[in-house]
Structures are given as structure tokens and as C-alpha cells.
Amino acid sequence: MTDLPEVSGLTIGILGGTGDQGKGLARRFALAGHPVLIGSRDAGRAQEAADSIGNGARGAENAAVAAEADIVIVAVPWDGHKATLSTLREPLAGKIVVDCVNPLGFDKQGAYALPVEEGSAAQQAAAVLPDSRVVAAFHHVSAVLLLDPVVDKVDLDVLVLGDDREATDTVQALASVIAGVRGVYGGRLRNAHQVEALTANLISINRRYKAHAGVRLTDI
Numbered sequence: 001m002t003d004l005p006e007v008s009g010l011t012i013g014i015l016g017g018t019g020d021q022g023k024g025l026a027r028r029f030a031l032a033g034h035p036v037l038i039g040s041r042d043a044g045r046a047q048e049a050a051d052s053i054g055n056g057a058r059g060a061e062n063a064a065v066a067a068e069a070d071i072v073i074v075a076v077p078w079d080g081h082k083a084t085l086s087t088l089r090e091p092l093a094g095k096i097v098v099d100c101v102n103p104l105g106f107d108k109q110g111a112y113a114l115p116v117e118e119g120s121a122a123q124q125a126a127a128v129l130p131d132s133r134v135v136a137a138f139h140h141v142s143a144v145l146l147l148d149p150v151v152d153k154v155d156l157d158v159l160v161l162g163d164d165r166e167a168t169d170t171v172q173a174l175a176s177v178i179a180g181v182r183g184v185y186g187g188r189l190r191n192a193h194q195v196e197a198l199t200a201n202l203i204s205i206n207r208r209y210k211a212h213a214g215v216r217l218t219d220i
Contacts, residue, residue, distance in 0.1 A: 004173035004183070005166075011035040012174070013069025015062050015084065016076030018049040021100065024146025025073060025138060028154070030055035032177040039065030066091035071174065073098045073138065074125060078114070081121055085128045093131035096167045098174075099192075100138035101125075102199040110204050113197035122161065122192035135162035135171045136192040137183070139199055142212035153180030156214025159195050161186045184217055 012029045014022045017038030030036040030053055038053070039062040040046035046059030066072055066088045072095055076084050081101050085092075101121040103114040118124040122136035137160040145151050158175040160183050162168040172183030186195060198215075205213045 004169050004176065007170060007173045007177065008033065009035075010070040010174070011037060011068065013037040013039060013065040013072040015039040015065060015072060015074050015088070017059075017065075018045050019075060019077070020143035020147065021138075021141075022073070022075030023049050023053065024143040025075065025100075025141070026050075026057055027053045027055075028146055028178045029174075030057045032179075034177070037065040037069050063088060063091055066095075069095070071096045071098065071170070073100060075100055077101075078103045078121065082124055082128060085125055089129055089131070092129055095132055096135060096170060097125060097129055097132045098135050098137050098171055099125045100136075100141075102139055102196045104200055104203075110207065111200040113193075113200050116193070119190065120192035120196050122189055122196070126189060133162070133164045133167040134189065135160060135164070135167050136189060136195060137161070137171050137175060139195055140202055140215050141181075142206075142214065145212050154178055154214070155180050155216070157182045157184045157217050159184055159186035159215070161189055161192050161195060163189050184220065 012034050014026050016022045018040045026036045036057040038046045038050045038059045043061045050057040050059035099122040126134040160171045175183030
């Protein structure tokens with residue numbers, strides 16, 4: 001695979017870091033030695049989540065995290081995605097913003113992908129944050145595995161999509177600091193919809209087989 005940039009020492013901010021997905025990613029990056037900032041609308045809740053992770057993680061309001069972090073991961077609930085990012089356009093300007101939000105609905109038949117006017121959550125982020133370098137990644141990582149102290153390695157590939165080659169290379173490298181994970185370029189941002197939607201299939205797989213399945217790609 002292509003040589004990737006050095007990312008050690010980068011401060012990782014996670015918006016919506018009090019949820020399981022955000023907290024799980026925060027934990028793994030902190031374990032890998034990165035300074036980690038957990039963001040929330042409530043600074044107190046953010047600090048509680050940071051304290052539960054340890055390893056030097058800190059909590060603050062979303063705007064403070066957006067301003068301080070070198071790279072920002074968006075892990076907020078889909079129903080608050082656009083509104084949250086709209087308020088953070090200025091502090092996120094010029095930064096790599098990694099969107100891992102999956103627009104999903106749930107009914108008695110299980111999970112299904114929701115239509116998004118812009119095409120995908122990542123494309124919505126790019127529309128709302130025109131001055132940021134938006135990348136889509138980390139959609140298929142099991143929060144249960146990320147948070148499990150017994151799991152030393154997470155066995156999966158992270159698909160990384162975006163229109164800025166330097167930004168996607170950086171996020172590939174960042175994904176690869178999590179033990180067992182490999183960051184793999186997956187195309188332009190316009191192809192993020194099917195990556196986000198695949199999460200519904202993985203949820204169905206995991207329910208049927210009582211597993212925490214991820215994705216591995218062959219021949220690369």
C-alpha cells in the first residue's frame with residue numbers, strides 16, 4: 001500500500017464523543033498515544049466520558065474541541081448532524097473533518113439506510129463546512145469491540161473516502177494506529193452513501209450471527 005504520512009502527536013477531537021461510537025474511537029486513539037478531546041453540548045458530560053477513558057483524554061464543549069483539535073471526528077447522532085456542524089463552521093475551517101455518521105432508520109424489520117438530500121452524511125458535512133477538508137471513515141467499527149478492555153486488536157479495514165488526497169492519506173494513517181485496523185482508500189466523497197448504508201447490512205449480520213462483524217478487503 002502507499003506510504004502514509006506520520007500522524008503521531010496529532011490531537012484528535014471527537015464531536016459527540018459521549019456516545020458509544022465516539023467514546024470507543026477516543027479510547028483507542030488515547031491508547032495509541034494521541035492527545036484526545038471529547039466534545040459534547042454539555043462540557044460536564046464530555047469530561048465524564050473523558051474520565052471513563054483515562055489515558056489523558058479531556059472533555060469540553062463541541063466548539064472548544066473543534067477549535068483545539070488538529071483532526072476532528074464527527075460522531076454525533078444523525079438527527080443532530082446538520083445543526084451541530086452548522087454552528088461549528090468557523091472553528092472547523094481549514095481542518096480535516098472525519099465524518100463517521102450513518103443515517104439509519106430502524107423498524108420491526110431492522111435497520112435501513114435513510115435518504116439524504118445531499119447524497120450522504122459526509123456530503124452533507126462537506127456542504128455545511130465548505131472551508132473544511134471532509135473525509136468519510138470509521139463507519140463500520142464496532143463500538144462494543146472498541147470499548148472492550150479484553151480486545152487488544154480490532155480485526156477490520158476502515159474505508160476512507162474523500163476528494164483531498166493528502167487528507168485521505170492522513171486519515172488512513174490515523175485509522176492504522178488502532179491495533180489490528182488498516183485504513184484503505186475507498187473512493188471519492190460522492191461514493192460515501194453506499195459505505196454509510198452498508199452499516200445496515202452489518203447490523204443485520206451481527207443480529208443474526210450474534211457477532212461484531214467488520215469488513216476486510218482482499219488482494220491489497
